[in-house]
Amino acid sequence: MSARTVGRVRAISAMDLRLFLKVSLAGVLAAALAVGCGGDSEEGSGEALAEGQPVQVTATTTMITDLVEQVGGDEVEVTGLMGPGVDPHTYRASQGDVQALQEADAVFYNGLFLEGQMQDLFIDTAEQNPTVQVTEAVPEEQLLESEDYEDQFDPHVWFDVEMWQTTVDPVVKQLSELRPDAEEDFQQRGEEYRQELEELHSEVEEEISSIPEEDRVMVTAHDAFRYFGEQYGMQVEGIEGISTEGEAGSGDIQEVADLVVENEVPAIFVEGSVPPQNIEAVQAAAQDRGWDVQIADEELYSDAGGEEGSGAETYEGMVRANIETIRGALT
Ligand SMILES: [Zn+2]
Numbered sequence: 650m651s652a653r654t655v656g657r658v659r660a661i662s663a664m665d666l667r668l669f670l671k672v673s674l675a676g677v678l679a680a681a682l683a684v685g686c687g688g689d690s691e692e693g694s695g696e697a698l699a700e701g702q703p704v705q706v707t708a709t710t711t712m713i714t715d716l717v718e719q720v721g722g723d724e725v726e727v728t729g730l731m732g733p734g735v736d737p738h739t740y741r742a743s744q745g746d747v748q749a750l751q752e753a754d755a756v757f758y759n760g761l762f763l764e765g766q767m768q769d770l771f772i773d774t775a776e777q778n779p780t781v782q783v784t785e786a787v788p789e790e791q792l793l794e795s796e797d798y799e800d801q802f803d804p805h806v807w808f809d810v811e812m813w814q815t816t817v818d819p820v821v822k823q824l825s826e827l828r829p830d831a832e833e834d835f836q837q838r839g840e841e842y843r844q845e846l847e848e849l850h851s852e853v854e855e856e857i858s859s860i861p862e863e864d865r866v867m868v869t870a871h872d873a874f875r876y877f878g879e880q881y882g883m884q885v886e887g888i889e890g891i892s893t894e895g896e897a898g899s900g901d902i903q904e905v906a907d908l909v910v911e912n913e914v915p916a917i918f919v920e921g922s923v924p925p926q927n928i929e930a931v932q933a934a935a936q937d938r939g940w941d942v943q944i945a946d947e948e949l950y951s952d953a954g955g956e957e958g959s960g961a962e963t964y965e966g967m968v969r970a971n972i973e974t975i976r977g978a979l980t
Contacts, residue, residue: 695827706726707727709764712964713757733957734921738766740764754779755779756778759784760783784816786819797890797891803875805877807964809876811846812880817839821836852969853972860979866912867979868888868917870893870920870925871923888901902927910935915979922951945975945977946974947970947977955970
């Protein structure tokens with residue numbers, strides 16, 4: 650671990666530990682209460698709604714909003730809290746959001762501390778409504794350890810398309826509990842969506858394999874693409890860490906610029922949900938060393954999808970748009 654990373658860990662871990670303890674404590678308390686009241690273990694799963702009544706869902710990121718819509722179809726009405734271009738790491742809930750969480754029949758969120766400022770809210774909400782972490786079924790051994798936070802995992806699992814398929818089941822299960830009359834529909838749509846994702850996964854594999862191996866280096870503003878790199882064989886390098894809460898120092902910029910020059914990387918990438926300054930600074934630093942690196946024409950979608958009509962408003966659309974951008978810039 651380099652000195653710069655150590656500095657960042659130290660700066661963040663105190664805050665994070667507090668958060669972690671709070672979450673753990675609340676969990677223990679909730680469990681103790683449930684046992685004390687002799688409540689059933691399904692507590693918090695929500696009571697079934699009337700037949701035909703749309704399930705009111707509140708979801709966090711655009712990827713999760715899309716996931717719930719794909720599985721729920723006409724049986725759900727989804728309120729997505731974080732729109733296109735919104736950074737979930739730093740997102741703070743508004744009064745309206747809190748209300749949307751409280752009034753929902755079910756809440757779906759990414760978890761793994763992606764929505765770092767909302768952990769307490771999820772705990773509160775879970776006491777009243779079913780509150781589901783969609784990444785709960787990802788096998789722990791497949792999770793990448795966070796490079797920034799001790800005892801945590803990297804939350805950006807959606808860029809391993811195969812891994813993202815595991816998020817379908819928890820959604821099918823929760824919606825079915827709320828609307829038993831529509832269970833078959835949820836299961837069928839879930840199965841169809843899983844198959845679409847399986848096809849998308851093969852497509853990404855194929856597209857990436859068409860990039861010459863020595864050019865499979867991806868420099869981005871923050872470390873959102875490690876699962877992508879693992880699954881599809883790309884070397885990925887983020888200037889900021891896994892969260893965007895830290896701050897990149899000039900050392901980070903110089904280090905990444907060195908890597909760009911050494912590997913003669915043709916292009917580096919700006920992300921829609923992260924300001925472009927750091928990537929521009931890497932470009933300037935590489936140019937100072939005599940290597941003219943381009944910034945890719947299109948922004949990558951990292952932690953949020955695109956505007957309505959962009960084609961990248963769905964999860965599948967954003968993955969495809971990214972692949973096109975990556976291939977176009979690196980080949
Ligand atoms: Zn991120």
